[in-house]
Amino acid sequence: MNNNTAGSKNIRALLSAIRNMSTDADSINGQEKNEDRLKGEGLLLGKRDYDILQIAIDALNQGYMCDRCLGRLFAKLLHGLSNEQRGKIVRDALALVIESGCEPDLYNGNFQSIIMESTSACTFCLDIFKELIPSLTLEAMAKSRSYEFTSFLVGTRLNSELFKKDIQLNQISPDYSESIKEEVNRTIGKRIELVYQKQVEHKEPDLFFLADLQKNIVSVESKNVYIYGGYKKLARGIPQTTWNCKVCNGRGCKKCKWTGRFYRTSVQHIIEKPILDQLSSAQSSFHGAGREDVDVRCLDYRQFIIEIFNPKKRTVDLERLYREINKSKSVQVSKLKLASKGDIASLKEERCDKTYHAVATFVKDVGESDLLKVFSLKGTLIRQKTPLRVVNRRADIVRERKIRDIEAKKLSARKVDLLIECEAGTYVKELISGDKGRTRPSISEVLDNDVKKIVLDVVKIGGGI
Numbered sequence: 001m002n003n004n005t006a007g008s009k010n011i012r013a014l015l016s017a018i019r020n021m022s023t024d025a026d027s028i029n030g031q032e033k034n035e036d037r038l039k040g041e042g043l044l045l046g047k048r049d050y051d052i053l054q055i056a057i058d059a060l061n062q063g064y065m066c067d068r069c070l071g072r073l074f075a076k077l078l079h080g081l082s083n084e085q086r087g088k089i090v091r092d093a094l095a096l097v098i099e100s101g102c103e104p105d106l107y108n109g110n111f112q113s114i115i116m117e118s119t120s121a122c123t124f125c126l127d128i129f130k131e132l133i134p135s136l137t138l139e140a141m142a143k144s145r146s147y148e149f150t151s152f153l154v155g156t157r158l159n160s161e162l163f164k165k166d167i168q169l170n171q172i173s174p175d176y177s178e179s180i181k182e183e184v185n186r187t188i189g190k191r192i193e194l195v196y197q198k199q200v201e202h203k204e205p206d207l208f209f210l211a212d213l214q215k216n217i218v219s220v221e222s223k224n225v226y227i228y229g230g231y232k233k234l235a236r237g238i239p240q241t242t243w244n245c246k247v248c249n250g251r252g253c254k255k256c257k258w259t260g261r262f263y264r265t266s267v268q269h270i271i272e273k274p275i276l277d278q279l280s281s282a283q284s285s286f287h288g289a290g291r292e293d294v295d296v297r298c299l300d301y302r303q304f305i306i307e308i309f310n311p312k313k314r315t316v317d318l319e320r321l322y323r324e325i326n327k328s329k330s331v332q333v334s335k336l337k338l339a340s341k342g343d344i345a346s347l348k349e350e351r352c353d354k355t356y357h358a359v360a361t362f363v364k365d366v367g368e369s370d371l372l373k374v375f376s377l378k379g380t381l382i383r384q385k386t387p388l389r390v391v392n393r394r395a396d397i398v399r400e401r402k403i404r405d406i407e408a409k410k411l412s413a414r415k416v417d418l419l420i421e422c423e424a425g426t427y428v429k430e431l432i433s434g435d436k437g438r439t440r441p442s443i444s445e446v447l448d449n450d451v452k453k454i455v456l457d458v459v460k461i462g463g464g465i
């Protein structure tokens with residue numbers, strides 16, 4: 001061994017010397033035998049293990065590297081240590097090699113910190129852990145104070161420079177390294193866990209922090225809350241969901257009396273108001289199991305899920321919600337309970353038969369015997385082209401729907417009272433009017449009489465809630 005010859009060896013030579021040291025005296029055969037025996041007893045490291053120091057050398061030769069990034073090269077090894085601890089171990093090990101007299105081809109700046117504080121910024125993390133990350137941590141904690149939460153998760157968006165450095169570090173140690181994102185997430189997360197006694201949760205955290213290193217800010221968003229229930233709509237002229245004013249697109253203008261809404265109110269608006277107040281949220285989305293037209297009442301409970309965005313509070317007082325919503329004269333709710341995002345899909349898949357009550361006014365008198373023709377529609381399959389009133393916003397298709405039952409009685413010369421039970425998705429107004437021949441057969445067609453006016457209610461929704 002001649003590793004005392006100052007400046008003549010690089011670290012690769014040293015490592016290969018260490019590897020050969022114990023077996024120098026042995027014959028080739030003897031050496032192999034000995035290695036096999038030691039490996040069998042778990043005492044000898046394989047070649048792959050020496051690569052660890054080589055990885056460190058490759059990285060350190062790129063410039064000054066902090067302990068945190070040096071450790072990050074081996075984040076998947078030595079479970080239970082922080083990356084900073086891993087980095088110290090590796091740097092000290094290499095320092096021993098240097099102290100022993102070997103002067104490897106290494107960027108010296110990386111070992112100054114053993115004697116003095118390094119003055120240059122880390123090549124890989126650009127020193128974001130010195131000031132930026134602590135200040136983003138404080139920002140995250142300050143922002144979280146207005147939220148009620150038990151679990152949380154931190155995510156990171158890298159800027160382009162850090163993104164490139166991250167790829168560079170991963171290429172040096174593809175098997176053992178982790179992304180700087182993990183280090184940022186953990187650094188901020190550990191602090192929040194410690195100070196607020198909250199849990200990190202990967203699947204469905206109550207609160208999500210995004211450390212945005214492009215803008216150097218932290219944004220916070222809470223998990224949406226979903227509330228299931230059934231509603232009745234007892235008045236006409238109310239849409240199911242809120243429509244933005246067409247003039248101002250929801251911002252508020254003279255035309256909409258600064259409400260931002262096209263219709264003064266909606267089922268959504270009446271239901272959401274006390275919920276948004278209670279959960280301290282600004283926005284909801286309303287998912288109904290089908291919908292009735294603006295001018296149609298719904299006298300049986302229709303299922304819905306209301307989704308509350310970014311709520312600051314998560315504790316729902318259902319009793320209070322009943323009291324507050326049901327004060328309304330036009331909308332009533334029932335069976336409120338907490339739901340989840342997945343429930344929306346099953347709600348949308350529900351296909352319930354429905355029963356409608358209609359009062360139809362015809363252009364000509366309707367004879368008593370004509371009503372028999374209406375009964376003939378019972379059990380028939382009708383063909384409906386997409387109604388003219390919606391064809392400009394929906395695909396023009398033909399659908400077949402079954403009319404399960406139909407009853408009719410005369411109220412006056414031109415007024416007929418109808419009770420119609422039909423399959424989910426039937427266009428009932430068009431079943432009555434014929435929609436200029438686009439729905440066949442229709443009540444108008446069998447009566448040979450045009451319809452002037454229809455007043456319609458949903459009276460029963462099959463399946464119930």
Ligand SMILES: [Zn+2]
Pocket residue numbers: 065066067068069070122123124125126127
């Ligand atoms: Zn670093």
Ligand SMILES: [Zn+2]
Pocket residue numbers: 245246247248249250251252253254255256257258259260261
């Ligand atoms: Zn407006």
